[in-house]
Amino acid sequence: MSSFSTSSYHNSTEEQALHLLQTVFGYPAFRSQQGQIVEHVVHGGDALVLMPTGGGKSLCYQIPALIRKGVGIVVSPLIALMQDQVDALAEVGVRAAFLNSTQTFEEILNVEKKMREGDLDLVYIAPERLLTQRCLELLNIIDIALFAIDEAHCVSQWGHDFRPEYIRLSALHERFPHVPRIALTATADQQTRDEIIHRLQLENALQFVSSFDRPNIRYQIVEKANGRKQLLDFIHAQHTGDAGIVYCLSRKKVEETAEFLNENGITSLPYHAGMDMQERSRNQARFLREDGIVMCATIAFGMGIDKPDVRFVAHLDLPKSVEGYYQETGRAGRDGASANAWMAYGLQDVVQQRRMIDESEANDTFKRVQGVKLDAMLSLCETLNCRRVHILDYFGQASEPCGNCDTCLSPPTSxxxxxxxxxxxxxxxxxxxxxxxxxxxxxxxxxxxxxxxxxxxxxxxxxxxxxxxxxxxxxxxxxxxxxxxxxxxxxxxxxxxxxxxxxxxxxxxxxxxxxxQYKKAEKAVKHKRQSAKDYAEAELSMAEQTLFDKLRWWRVETARTHNVPAYVIFPDATLREIARQAPPTLIALRAISGVGDKKLESYGAEILQLIEELQTS
CATH class of the missing domain: 1.10.10.10 (Winged helix-like DNA-binding domain superfamily/Winged helix DNA-binding domain)
Structure with a gap:
């Protein structure tokens, strides 16, 4: 049984789940369909979960893994991020580990020993390792709480992130028919959903489809004139000092754009598949662990990035599909505060993408599907109507004009x-x-x-x-x-x-x-950040801002000591709430969202001391 078993305190699964949510993760209540998903999986049901980035997908398998007997096995393609995911769980007191190709043989043996002895709640495993004979034999002799298949859209051969090894994951159902499986993704049109169900043998799984809307993200697509200069103006006008991601189509353009931004005073790092793996990992770690860095990258970067305070995602080249665009822009504003999705788009983008499809060595069926996906992306770029309505319609969800995208704020004319x-x-x-x-x-x-x-x-x-x-x-x-x-x-x-x-x-x-109607490219205008309804970011008073800044500096030093990203200690949203309330006691601090028992024990006294020092200075 998990070390977090709460059966002695509560009778119902619902009460156990809520107890863990509050005491371990520090959140007062489940959001959207989280509670239903948790209960379904705890009782042994299979599930397909479609939930937007930042919607809390991980809790849907983490909490059932803590309640059910055995270890939760999380299948993830994100080797470079497993360490940070495990560190984040350790911060809240969850016994987690990973198995991947970055470890020494001794480290692997140690994790396997803990799995056999029941000393782990969650283990993250890359799909290619999971399906090795050695790993399957280990799974045969231990209690498994569940299988969580993260980034499940990787199973789709028509998709933007296809991973061949994902197709073989149907073996999990065949080998372990009584272990519940939960497949999760942030992006899947109907065709991709059908493919996930078919390839992972989830025909009997319940489907939980949350709204794809990310109301805190403002979508903006501008006429490309001088893309790089337009990007610089956009960052200077709206995102000075903010963390962001800039997507480019080619490796060369990634490096040139990063160099250009650095020359213009914006700390920027490149990331693409052609770089040395160590340099790539080093740049990713800096982006995750430091504030205010802009990552220039190909689509090789980003899946599973948990950094909550990315304030903008920019595209200097046209994405291949609405799914790709939605997933990439979804890496902004995971904390719920306002964020921007900005793209510069021109004729050459259309020509280039069509050429890439025509010149690919794929079969005619694949080319036809990619052509349809590109047409949908072009339609989004050229639409005269609300961009958010267009995106949600693509995923089969009806909505009203948002009032927070460029076509709503400055309606184009036809x-x-x-x-x-x-x-x-x-x-x-x-x-x-x-x-x-x-x-x-x-x-x-x-x-x-x-x-x-x-x-x-x-x-x-x-x-x-x-x-x-x-x-x-x-x-x-x-x-x-x-x-x-x-x-x-x-x-x-x-x-x-x-x-x-x-x-x-x-x-x-x-x-x-x-x-x-053609509209000449305009210089980006500095404007006050605006969040959509329910994401309104209240202004901090001068005293509150001083405390917030102090808390962020404390967080940087604490994260450096623990060798984890700063947001793993506390996200900005939690620090902002602490700054607003300035809790005088540990009980008051514990009531703030994001402060669980383990974090209260680890950091509560230090935070109260910081608050007291500022109030008496």
Whole structure:
């Protein structure tokens, strides 16, 4: 039985679970569907849990593992983060360990011994290690409380984070049919959900789907002009000194962007799969353990990142899918305070992503699925309506306009773009569908380049008919036509533009085209942070702010001593509440969310002393 068994104090599972939530983790009540999930798994039921990042997924398996007999086995692909996850549990008094390739043989033997002797509540294991003969034989002889399959979307071959070893996890049900399994993810459309159920044999599992809404995140997509400079302006205007993540498509761009930010006074680190593993781990550790660092990364970085105070996630390149975008932006604002999801997006992004799909070595079915996912992402970028409504609709959830995204705060205008579309399509037709975007736009604008003259394209009837618009405007319009499937790009022939079957009806005037009015890229404006309803961040008074700053400095030193990330000691939200209430006693401190029994015992006296020192100074 777990060392946290509460059967002697309470009769019902519900009471046991709530007791652990309050005394171990320091939270007063379960959120959303957490309580139902915990009860279901404690009683041996299988579950598929879809809950947004920051929604408290980990408690859904941690608490059942503490109540049920045996050790909870957590399958996680996140080797680099297992140490921090185990450290966080140790801080609240949970006996946790991990098994992965970073350990010495002696360390592995020690963990295995503790598992056999029943001295662990939770063990994190990478999927490839879990399925080795050695590990399976160990699991055969111990009591297992449950299997938690984290990041379950990794099982989807159509997804953005596919891990081949996840498909083999169906073996868990076959080998251990009486052990409950809980699969968890923050991102899964219906197709991915169906694949998780099928591949993990969860046909009889209850599905718990929470709202995908993250109301504290403000979504903003801007017209790309000079992406790097726009990013710098955005950070200076809204996130000076904040922790953030910047996603780039290529390794080279990651390194160049990190260097650019450092040159402009913003502490930044690179992270991509081509780096030395030690350097990558070192940069990740710094990002997690220090305040105010901006991580520039490819999508190799981020899954499972628990840092609660990431204030912004920026994209300098278009993500491949809405799932990828949602998961990456979801790493901001895990603490519930206001955060930004910012993206710079332009014509080249569309061309580049379509080329990557066409040139991949995948089969036609996979390419078709990826094309559909990209179309959905483009639709989000080009929408005239609320971005949050668009995202939630993608995941099958209805909602109302949020009032906290760029299209709500500054509604875009649309216009009948049929004539503009005809001008572009006619020019593509008249150059025999053999030239790329830049040349077509030069003809429209009547620009006498050497190539235009050489090919005598200044003699065309469409030459100069678009001189009333800038190059940026025509690029924005062309991007929308590509997104709408009215123009195709032939990547095998110098990215030449082609007409599609759908474009013919527009040329003949049979179909109207509604387009988004071009809006020149504006310099980021500094504004007061604004959270959505239920996430309003009350201002601290001067005295409260002084205490909050003091508590953060204390936390930095304490975390350094314990060799853990600062948020593992206490997240900002808990420190902010302590600063507001300035609790005079241990009982009052214990009543604050995030302060459990173990943390009260470890840090209570120090915190009360800090409060007293400030009040008497």
């Amino acid at each position: 216009f009948d773009g049929s004539v503009a579309a005809q001008k572009i399509l006619s020019t593509i037709y008249r150059v025999d569908q053999r030239f790329a975007a830049g040349h077509v736009i030069d003809i429209l604008r009547g620009i006498d380049t050497e190539r235009v003259t050489q090919w005598r394209h200044d003699q065309l009837s469409t030459y100069g008919i678009g001189s009333d618009k800038s190059e940026a405007e025509w690029r924005a319009l062309l991007r929308q036509l590509i997104a709408l499937g009215l123009v195709a790009v032939d990547y095998e022939n110098f990215s030449s533009l082609k007409l599609t079957e759908a474009s013919r009806a527009v040329l003949r005037g049979e179909t109207k085209v509604q387009l988004r």
